[in-house]
Amino acid sequence: MAATKALDKVREELTCAVCEDLYNVPKTLPCLHTFCATCLNEYGQARARHRKEYNQKLVECPTCRGSTENENGVDGVMTNF
Secondary structure (H helix, E strand, C coil): CHHHHHHHHHHHHCECCCCCCECCCEEECCCCCEEEHHHHHHHHHHHHHHHCCCCCCEEECCCCCCEEECCCHHHHCCECC
């Protein structure tokens, strides 16, 4: 029983809040939230459509809405190993 709870906690820590799947190329933002690289790219494109402008260097956090500029966009954000 305790092992099941521990595994559930580990799975929760390794799950992307956007796609709700295990991380695929996890990227940690300066706000310390982590998401899949693909999820961050798709989120940025969706936000850009809403604003009618797209800044490829701007990376926004889906959780806290914090933003950071990175010369290489999501690809330049630190990968979470």
